[in-house]
Amino acid sequence: MTLHHLTRATLAATLIASFSHAALAETPADVQVPNGNTIALETVGVGAITYMCETKDDGNMGWVFKGPHAALNDSDGSQVGSYYGPPATWEALDGSKITGTQLATAANGDGNIPLQLVEANPAEGEGAMTGVSYIQRLNTQGGVAPDVACDMDHDGATAVVTYQADYIFWAAE
Numbered sequence: 001m002t003l004h005h006l007t008r009a010t011l012a013a014t015l016i017a018s019f020s021h022a023a024l025a026e027t028p029a030d031v032q033v034p035n036g037n038t039i040a041l042e043t044v045g046v047g048a049i050t051y052m053c054e055t056k057d058d059g060n061m062g063w064v065f066k067g068p069h070a071a072l073n074d075s076d077g078s079q080v081g082s083y084y085g086p087p088a089t090w091e092a093l094d095g096s097k098i099t100g101t102q103l104a105t106a107a108n109g110d111g112n113i114p115l116q117l118v119e120a121n122p123a124e125g126e127g128a129m130t131g132v133s134y135i136q137r138l139n140t141q142g143g144v145a146p147d148v149a150c151d152m153d154h155d156g157a158t159a160v161v162t163y164q165a166d167y168i169f170w171a172a173e
Helices: 008-014 021-025
Strands: 002-005 037-055 061-073 079-084 089-092 100-106 115-120 132-142 158-172
Touching: 037 079, 037 132, 061 158
Parallel strands: 002 158
Antiparallel strands: 037 061, 037 158, 061 079, 079 089, 100 115, 115 132, 132 158
């Protein structure tokens, strides 16, 4: 069983809201990038997150995060890369890619995955991801585990939930 929430068309329609430096100023302190970094690349991730109904570590059934897959688009809507995992990987069309370590999250309202600050590992390959120090996930829309039954009758079911988020890539000055 696969469940789909929202449609890519719905998310694409919301892509109209472009990047805003004012929005960066309103970012919660927990997910602010440290001083000494400057924006290297701004993208909008449009894609899906997969969850599976299974027994969790605490012994209860629940929806468990399995991974994301999203196109990273520039402000004109042209794809410039991809985001996938695990592990969480941001890859530019030029083949350069990074992974990272989550430093912090901040709530972003019901039904939305949290905002996030990630410290980047050194890039693999030369290109757009070279020199990236931090990644911020901002302006999230959707992406949370579905609010549908997950019990023994649904063990092994997958749910694919669409989402959108701004991914801001930062480099040391």
